[in-house]
Amino acid sequence: MSVKDLTQPGASKVFIIANEAMVRGALEADVKVYSAYPGSPTSEILDAFAEIGDQLDIKTEISTNEKVALETAAGAAMAGLRAMTSMKSVGLNVASDSYFSLGYTGVKGGLVLVVADDPHAHSSQSEEDGRFFGPYAYIPMLEPSDPTEAKRMVKEAFDLSEKYEVPVLIRTVTRVNHQSGIVEFEPLNRTPFKKVPWPHAPTRFITVADRARRFKANMLVRTQKIRDEFEQSPYNFVLNPGAEIGVITASAGYNYTVEACRIMDVKPAILKLGTTYPLPEKKISDFIKPLKKLIVIEELSPFLEHQIAALAKNINPQLVIIGKES
Known part of the structure; x- marks a missing residue:
């Protein structure tokens, strides 16, 4: 331009x-x-x-x-x-x-x-x-x-x-x-x-x-x-609430997630994070509490995965987390 x-x-x-x-x-x-x-x-x-x-x-x-x-x-x-x-x-x-x-x-x-x-x-x-x-x-x-x-x-x-x-x-x-x-x-x-x-x-x-x-x-x-x-930021939002399988993602990972879901014709619950430090821990906890399985999609290191796994131990110990290290 x-x-x-x-x-x-x-x-x-x-x-x-x-x-x-x-x-x-x-x-x-x-x-x-x-x-x-x-x-x-x-x-x-x-x-x-x-x-x-x-x-x-x-x-x-x-x-x-x-x-x-x-x-x-x-x-x-x-x-x-x-x-x-x-x-x-x-x-x-x-x-x-x-x-x-x-x-x-x-x-x-x-x-x-x-x-x-x-x-x-x-x-x-x-x-x-x-x-x-x-x-x-x-x-x-x-x-x-x-x-x-x-x-x-x-x-x-x-x-x-x-x-x-x-x-x-x-x-x-x-x-x-x-x-x-x-x-x-x-x-x-x-x-x-x-x-x-x-x-x-x-x-x-x-x-x-x-x-x-x-x-x-x-x-x-x-x-x-x-x-x-x-916790109240509009940059953190949920798509398709109510599903048993969820995805947490941020940055370009969100774009990859939306495209993959469209191609595969699936609709998991998606929590898109825009504020990644400090993390909105209550919003994340509320999102993962009813889930049976969670996929964490991020590039490079398991930055989000480690923090989400730590929260899940108290919020939803039975949650199956799929990410870079699990």
Whole structure:
């Protein structure tokens, strides 16, 4: 699509890939700073911001590496501006030192990280599963399955980030990043870029010793509040309730599930998850309680399967779980 389409100020419907949809979501959220280091399958995000940054008064930087990119965006968010970065999953390895500290210190303005895994290693050196970065850093994680969700999740992630003063991770995979679809654009309400004061005490973002322990206590409380909110998220929904066989899936796995069910002409109950950290444990428990058999469909590691199996031991001990390890 053209830059003109991506930056049109009014509401419309546009055929775009998910990477471009996430750019539009950030524009609608009035993002002010974007920094990144190029890496497939997120390259189109950086390409778009590099082309439209000056036009929409967005401070855009092609950084030396992913750590510098994250720190640039984080500095803006600490000051109160909305900021975004994107990278492939192995790029978050490079940025992980700063990333884990941000889970402790938090931010003031919205900070969104788009991190893309590459199942089948189409353009990467490994099939790393980046989902573990969510729980390991106590940073909330959303997973879109199509361009429409990608745009909406990025836009809403800025609000979520500011509400809980924490970065938000948008985890994607290649088959989502490069998926095309018709996406509804909402009007752009851009505001001018302005310098903001630094209102914090000198030690606000220092995390060490006693301060780190206090940050950790706050992280635990924050995570539970986010979990409670995710229980009501429209991104977690059930199809075909009442069946004895169920499927739990997320991301591109949901698309594969729907297509397979159509081809085989079967209708199991399906719980599609869009918020994968913290997991909506009550919603999952309610879904698996009446089932006789559950299929967990996910790419890469058994990230969902392990957590669901742990819940099932108390909720439905007789449940037969079919996944990567069972």
